[in-house]
Amino acid sequence: MTDASPLSVVRAVADLRAVVGDWKRQGLKVALVPTMGALHEGHLTLVREAGRRADRVVASNFVNPTQFAAHEDLGRYPRRQEEDARLLAGAGCDLMFAPTVEEMYPDSFATSVVVAGPALELEGAFRPAMFGGVALVVSKLFNQVQPDVAVFGEKDYQQLMVIRRFTRDLDLPVDIVGAPTQRDGWGLALSSRNAYLSEAELEIARRLNGVLAEAGVMAASGRPLAEVEKTAQEALLAAGFDRVDYVAVRRADDLAPFEGDVADAPGRILAAAWLGQTRLIDNMAV
Amino acid sequence: MTDASPLSVVRAVADLRAVVGDWKRQGLKVALVPTMGALHEGHLTLVREAGRRADRVVASNFVNPTQFAAHEDLGRYPRRQEEDARLLAGAGCDLMFAPTVEEMYPDSFATSVVVAGPALELEGAFRPAMFGGVALVVSKLFNQVQPDVAVFGEKDYQQLMVIRRFTRDLDLPVDIVGAPTQRDGWGLALSSRNAYLSEAELEIARRLNGVLAEAGVMAASGRPLAEVEKTAQEALLAAGFDRVDYVAVRRADDLAPFEGDVADAPGRILAAAWLGQTRLIDNMAV
Numbered sequence: 001m002t003d004a005s006p007l008s009v010v011r012a013v014a015d016l017r018a019v020v021g022d023w024k025r026q027g028l029k030v031a032l033v034p035t036m037g038a039l040h041e042g043h044l045t046l047v048r049e050a051g052r053r054a055d056r057v058v059a060s061n062f063v064n065p066t067q068f069a070a071h072e073d074l075g076r077y078p079r080r081q082e083e084d085a086r087l088l089a090g091a092g093c094d095l096m097f098a099p100t101v102e103e104m105y106p107d108s109f110a111t112s113v114v115v116a117g118p119a120l121e122l123e124g125a126f127r128p129a130m131f132g133g134v135a136l137v138v139s140k141l142f143n144q145v146q147p148d149v150a151v152f153g154e155k156d157y158q159q160l161m162v163i164r165r166f167t168r169d170l171d172l173p174v175d176i177v178g179a180p181t182q183r184d185g186w187g188l189a190l191s192s193r194n195a196y197l198s199e200a201e202l203e204i205a206r207r208l209n210g211v212l213a214e215a216g217v218m219a220a221s222g223r224p225l226a227e228v229e230k231t232a233q234e235a236l237l238a239a240g241f242d243r244v245d246y247v248a249v250r251r252a253d254d255l256a257p258f259e260g261d262v263a264d265a266p267g268r269i270l271a272a273a274w275l276g277q278t279r280l281i282d283n284m285a286v
Numbered sequence: 287m288t289d290a291s292p293l294s295v296v297r298a299v300a301d302l303r304a305v306v307g308d309w310k311r312q313g314l315k316v317a318l319v320p321t322m323g324a325l326h327e328g329h330l331t332l333v334r335e336a337g338r339r340a341d342r343v344v345a346s347n348f349v350n351p352t353q354f355a356a357h358e359d360l361g362r363y364p365r366r367q368e369e370d371a372r373l374l375a376g377a378g379c380d381l382m383f384a385p386t387v388e389e390m391y392p393d394s395f396a397t398s399v400v401v402a403g404p405a406l407e408l409e410g411a412f413r414p415a416m417f418g419g420v421a422l423v424v425s426k427l428f429n430q431v432q433p434d435v436a437v438f439g440e441k442d443y444q445q446l447m448v449i450r451r452f453t454r455d456l457d458l459p460v461d462i463v464g465a466p467t468q469r470d471g472w473g474l475a476l477s478s479r480n481a482y483l484s485e486a487e488l489e490i491a492r493r494l495n496g497v498l499a500e501a502g503v504m505a506a507s508g509r510p511l512a513e514v515e516k517t518a519q520e521a522l523l524a525a526g527f528d529r530v531d532y533v534a535v536r537r538a539d540d541l542a543p544f545e546g547d548v549a550d551a552p553g554r555i556l557a558a559a560w561l562g563q564t565r566l567i568d569n570m571a572v
Contacts, residue, residue, distance in 0.1 A: 110455060143459060165396055
């Protein structure tokens with residue numbers, strides 16, 4: 001960080017704990033917003049939500065290597081911590097925790113956190129390393145910061161379910177809050193990975209939310225879900241997506257499939273699709 | 287519990303947190319001694335050590351099913367919580383947390399904690415389910431109680447190493463203390479499983495510590511460790527043990543093998559051996 005940054009930044013767990021411990025001794029309530037940096041308005045909405053729920057807001061800024069598979073985009077994932085700090089300060093964040101990889105995973109590191117249940121299908125089937133990596137880093141962040149509340153975006157809806165699951169299973173004393181997905185003027189869910197898209201790809205990407213919304217209406221009207229999912233997949237390919245990993249309508253509370261192939265309870269439609277080397281996900285309520 | 291018990295007993299996490307939260311608000315330091323009940327003097331030594339390090343002592347009393355393999359002694363493991371509570375009160379414990387299996391592992395439970403490094407060999411090779419189960423239940427207990435310090439016996443030396451490892455890896459804010467093994471007048475390490483032994487088996491069991499002590503002297507004198515371990519294995523079989531899972535001299539700090547096959551740094555000699563259906567472990571410094 002340069003001195004120009006108005007936000008306090010700490011890189012060591014000991015320094016983080018000194019600041020947060022001081023707040024806690026004053027009786028202040030602390031919220032955490034975990035991020036991988038490359039912040040956009042979606043993240044800032046989470047920070048503002050955290051500010052409504054606590055007296056102090058910590059944002060972590062760490063591109064977590066354990067949630068990327070070897071062939072994924074760890075190396076090219078955008079990193080711009082100086083701008084992140086400026087944006088966080090503007091949204092009411094009090095402290096940015098930006099540890100090094102060595103601080104998080106020293107040489108002798110030997111522990112993993114494995115989640116079954118909501119982590120097994122959809123993203124879990126296509127990115128088997130990811131949710132274990134997410135559970136590990138979020139567990140660590142919870143123990144490092146010891147927040148009263150943590151805010152996550154519904155953009156990563158399955159991730160939110162997984163985080164709720166292991167937080168409950170491990171009895172982590174943190175209140176998990178999900179915040180609605182932020183979208184651009186064309187409905188495209190904001191994502192750090194949108195920065196990878198060319199102008200032409202961006203136009204196609206902006207069709208994803210509309211296709212899901214239409215499919216959601218079909219599902220809500222009682223159409224067989226296999227048909228709904230197939231229609232949406234074809235619509236995405238017709239719109240110009242190169243490949244569709246999945247379109248799926250699932251139960252909203254645990255992401256299990258609907259038994260009768262119709263959405264007879266609150267559901268969620270989720271999708272992942274590729275434009276060139278870029279993989280986009282989105283979801284919405286059904 | 288009967289009303290005669292002088293010790294407070296809670297069975298729900300919410301009740302546990304109410305009591306401990308009250309202590310913390312008073313600024314009191316809290317220690318935890320995790321146990322599986324069937325308490326003996328070894329456990330009570332841990333409780334007294336905890337009392338020297340904190341203002342309040344919680345002992346958990348839970349026979350944790352996730353650390354037993356299907357063929358192991360979960361069913362016959364001794365359970366006597368009423369007597370445990372009386373013993374704990376006498377040793378200065380302030381609260382016994384004795385949850386049900388359903389309170390710890392509700393139906394939708396889906397999370398596991400996996401430790402590599404010090405968990406892979408020795409006990410880990412013979413009881414592959416165990417250290418995962420230990421890491422899971424101890425992680426949960428740490429998050430449920432949120433103690434400042436937790437005390438474990440060196441009797442389970444490898445377990446102590448595993449607990450130190452994942453506590454550090456997951457950034458659990460708990461100070462881990464190891465306390466020396468308690469032994470009977472013949473040097474036999476106290477263990478709840480000693481209750482399984484017949485009189486004749488007990489006589490044989492009491493030879494284990496002497497064999498390890500002699501082997502430790504051999505190792506410290508620079509003899510090749512392969513020879514030391516083989517000699518000790520043969521001595522255990524000659525003493526009447528039915529089977530020896532392992533005798534091993536390892537580095538004390540991480541349980542890694544000594545590279546040159548001689549103990550040229552602080553070491554630990556560890557063993558596991560069978561008498562009928564009962565498996566005993568012991569260890570000591572080299």
